[in-house]
Amino acid sequence: MSPTNRTVVVTGIGATTPLGGDAASTWEGLIAGKSGVKPLEQDWAAEQAVRIAAQIAVEPTEVIPRPQARKLDRSAQFALIAAQEAWKDAGFEAKAGDDVSVDPDRLGAVIASGIGGVTTLLDQYDVLKEKGVRRVSPHTVPMLMPNSPSANVGLLVGARAGVHTPVSACASGAEAIGYAIEMIRTGRADVVVAGGTEAAIHPLPIAAFGNMMAMSKNNDDPQGASRPYDTGRDGFVLGEGAGVVVLESAEHAAERGARVYAEAVGQGISADAHDIVQPEPEGRGIAHALRNLLDRTDLDPAEIVHVNAHATSTPAGDVAELKALRHVFGDDTDHMAVSATKSMTGHLLGGAGGVETVATVLALYHRVAPPTINVENLDPEAEANADIVRGEARKLPVEGRIAALNDSFGFGGHNVVLAFRTV
Amino acid sequence: MAATQEEIVAGLAEIVNEIAGIPVEDVQLDKSFTDDLDVDSLSMVEVVVAAEERFDVKIPDDDVKDLKTVGDATNYILKNQD
Numbered sequence: 001m002s003p004t005n006r007t008v009v010v011t012g013i014g015a016t017t018p019l020g021g022d023a024a025s026t027w028e029g030l031i032a033g034k035s036g037v038k039p040l041e042q043d044w045a046a047e048q049a050v051r052i053a054a055q056i057a058v059e060p061t062e063v064i065p066r067p068q069a070r071k072l073d074r075s076a077q078f079a080l081i082a083a084q085e086a087w088k089d090a091g092f093e094a095k096a097g098d099d100v101s102v103d104p105d106r107l108g109a110v111i112a113s114g115i116g117g118v119t120t121l122l123d124q125y126d127v128l129k130e131k132g133v134r135r136v137s138p139h140t141v142p143m144l145m146p147n148s149p150s151a152n153v154g155l156l157v158g159a160r161a162g163v164h165t166p167v168s169a170c171a172s173g174a175e176a177i178g179y180a181i182e183m184i185r186t187g188r189a190d191v192v193v194a195g196g197t198e199a200a201i202h203p204l205p206i207a208a209f210g211n212m213m214a215m216s217k218n219n220d221d222p223q224g225a226s227r228p229y230d231t232g233r234d235g236f237v238l239g240e241g242a243g244v245v246v247l248e249s250a251e252h253a254a255e256r257g258a259r260v261y262a263e264a265v266g267q268g269i270s271a272d273a274h275d276i277v278q279p280e281p282e283g284r285g286i287a288h289a290l291r292n293l294l295d296r297t298d299l300d301p302a303e304i305v306h307v308n309a310h311a312t313s314t315p316a317g318d319v320a321e322l323k324a325l326r327h328v329f330g331d332d333t334d335h336m337a338v339s340a341t342k343s344m345t346g347h348l349l350g351g352a353g354g355v356e357t358v359a360t361v362l363a364l365y366h367r368v369a370p371p372t373i374n375v376e377n378l379d380p381e382a383e384a385n386a387d388i389v390r391g392e393a394r395k396l397p398v399e400g401r402i403a404a405l406n407d408s409f410g411f412g413g414h415n416v417v418l419a420f421r422t423v
Numbered sequence: 424m425a426a427t428q429e430e431i432v433a434g435l436a437e438i439v440n441e442i443a444g445i446p447v448e449d450v451q452l453d454k455s456f457t458d459d460l461d462v463d464s465l466s467m468v469e470v471v472v473a474a475e476e477r478f479d480v481k482i483p484d485d486d487v488k489d490l491k492t493v494g495d496a497t498n499y500i501l502k503n504q505d
Contacts, residue, residue, distance in 0.1 A: 067444035067461070134475075138468040 008184045008264040009423065011253050012090025012246030014082040014195075015358045018239050018345050021058030022085055026345075026355070027362050030370040031393045035223035035344050037237050044203040050210040052222040053201045054239030054346025071139045072152065073117035074199035078242035078351070079149035080156060083111070083193050087157055090246035091258050095158035096191075101256045108161040108192040109154035110180040111244065112172035114350030114410070117144030119202045149197045150176075153244070161189040169410030170312075172196055173243065173353025174418055178267035180247050181418075185266070190252040195244030195354030206238065212277070216313060226347075227374035228311035228318050228340035229382040229390075236312040239346025243354030245361065262364045265403065265419040268293025272413030279317045279409065283324030286407070289415040290328040299403060299419050301332040305396050306369045306404035307386075308360040311340035312347045321407060322385035336405075337369040337394050338386045344373055353408040357418060360406040364422050367396040425504050426478055431497045438473045439493075442466050452494035460493075470496075480504045 015022060018036025019029030029036065036054040045051045060077035061069050069077055096104035120143040128136050142148060147165040154163035162183065166175040173196020180194030209215045216235040218225035226237040247264055270292060272285035280286075293299060307325065311318045318340070326333050341359050348355055363369050375390045382388055396402060403421040426434065436450035443461045456462040462470055471482050471490070478500045482490070490496045 065444060067442065070442075071466075134472055138465040142465075 004186050006185050006187065007250035008181050008247055009250045009253050010245050010261040010264055010361050010420065011248045011258040012086040013261065013358045013361060014085030014089060015241065015243040015355055016056060016058060016060070016078050016081045017241035017243070017355055018054035018057055021063070023358055023362070025057070026358070030341055030344055030359055031368065033344065033371045033373045033392060035226070035373060036239065037222045037225055037346055039219070039222050048203065048206055048210060049217055050206050050215045051219045052216070052225055052237060053206070054237055055201060056240050071143065073120040073143040073148055075113050075117060075197045076143070076149040076152045078199060078240070079111050079153055079195070079197040079244065082195060082197070082242040082244035082354070083153040083156055086193060086244045086246045090248070091256070095156065097158055102191050104158045104160040106161055106190040107157060107159045108163065108180065108183050108189040109150050109157060109159040110164045110166070110176040110183070110192060110194040111150035111153050112166050112176035112196045112350050113146055113149055113198055114167065114169045114172045115198065115200050115205065116146030117148055118200055118205060120144040122202055122204055153193055157193055159193065168414035168416070169412055170347065170349050170352055171408040171410035171414040171416045172350035174357065174406060174408035174416040175353065175414070177245065177247070177353060177357050177418055178269065178416055181264045181267060184247055184249050191246065191248045193244060193246055195242060195357070196351045197242035197354065198349040198351035199240050200349060201238060201240050209238065214314065224374050226313045226343045228309070228313045228343050228372055229379050229388050230375045231377040231379050233313045233315060233318065235314055236342065236347040239348040240351070241348055241355060242351050243356070243358040245357055260423050262361045262420040263423050265299050265421050266293060266297035267419070268296065268417040270415045272415065274413055277411050279320045281316055281320055283320035283327065285413060285415050286321055286324035286409065287327045289417045290324060293417050293419055297419060299421070301329045303401055303403045303421065304329070304332065304336055304405060305402045306360070306363055307336050307338045308356045308363070308404065308406045309338050309340045310407040310409045312342055317409070319379060319381045322382055326385040333386055336387060337389045337396065339370050339389045340372040341370050353406065353416065356406050356408070360404045361420055363396065364402060364404050364420055367398055367402070369394045369396055426500070428497055428501060431478060431500050432493060434477050435474060435493055435496060438470055438477070442469050450493055452492065452497060454493050455491055456493070474500065478504050
């Protein structure tokens with residue numbers, strides 16, 4: 001294999017989500033069909049039209065010592081917790097260099113966020129207005145900058161091959177992982193810690209998304225509010241948290257005897273060039289991304305048995321994605337178990353691609369597809385185009401090589417499809 | 424009423440504990456903020472702002488670089504408090 005087309009594998013996973021404080025408890029929640037959505041009980045929530053969110057299961061300050069936590073935006077706290085778990089899970093004992101099995105010059109970090117340190121920015125603006133200039137925290141800039149999660153994860157593991165932060169709204173986490181795959185495939189790095197994080201549960205983003213009519217206002221039924229593919233879906237439920245994976249060249253993983261969860265086959269990327277927020281209704285941009293994936297990798301549609309869909313529970317977006325799958329894969333779509341895990345985790349925006357990559361990789365590893373919950377009346381357009389895993393988890397083929405896709409799309413018309421495969 | 428040396432050290436100890444997580448009993452006159460108490464340059468700004476409020480004193484940015492130890496800060500506050 002040429003040095004610029006190396007095989008990439010996943011050797012570590014980590015997450016902190018509305019379903020659990022680590023990847024194992026998150027996976028358990030997903031397979032059990034558990035909803036992480038809760039009412040917002042903060043004082044500011046009373047006047048909001050949207051009073052529900054998928055809030056983190058384990059507060060990061062229970063994990064990160066206070067002196068360190070107070071210098072980190074919540075989005076960076078999530079990223080560090082997930083990255084630390086993924087790093088240890090990959091079998092690394094210490095930061096690169098101290099752990100001699102990874103060379104810091106060959107280690108990268110790519111962690112994305114859709115909005116970055118928005119709560120820090122807004123909280124410090126409150127401090128400025130209420131208490132004056134002198135009281136604004138000197139940590140504000142390194143806390144709010146969108147590259148703060150990636151930079152802090154880079155410091156945690158000692159990454160010197162490059163630390164990056166792609167930003168593409170709700171596709172950011174997936175774009176980060178795609179970028180990391182390319183870093184390894186093309187020889188820039190041997191190991192990359194990659195994923196997405198988001199912490200945007202704050203009155204301003206909630207008011208703003210609410211006024212866009214993008215979010216569910218089903219305040220009376222928090223756990224039933226995120227209902228992708230159901231005819232009664234009325235918008236997404238905001239979630240928070242992070243999902244991170246350790247990607248590694250297959251050769252490097254083999255040399256150190258690492259456990260391999262799955263092969264990271266590659267990515268397909270496109271842009272809609274349609275509208276700043278509305279998805280292209282026929283899924284043409286998404287189809288273009290899927291075709292790019294097939295053109296640029298050796299992925300065979302016959303081996304794809306599972307799709308972790310972007311499906312956020314919005315009327316237009318959910319169906320456009322399924323039309324694209326049908327358009328590109330034709331009858332092969334029939335053997336793809338499509339799951340919308342946002343029905344349980346809510347929509348983690350830039351964190352979604354990270355958490356859903358963890359879910360996709362574990363679905364392959366355990367050969368089981370998590371369910372889509374809350375589908376009481378399946379949208380006929382969804383039913384016509386794809387096989388939705390409803391209600392309960394579903395076993396995937398127990399033998400042979402199987403592959404799965406993780407789709408992520410973002411405001412701005414960004415489409416990112418990642419493909420993984422059993423080894 | 425002006426604070427005594429003892430009160431200032433105790434106050435700085437509480438501030439350093441809050442910001443850097445160092446036990447209050449470890450914050451003593453001879454300790455360096457950076458080398459002994461895990462207070463980096465940005466956190467030092469926080470220590471200064473908290474001390475200004477607590478002891479009703481102004482510590483201009485230009486003077487902060489001279490406050491290397493808890494003793495330096497205590498003496499500065501003793502001399503400059505209103």
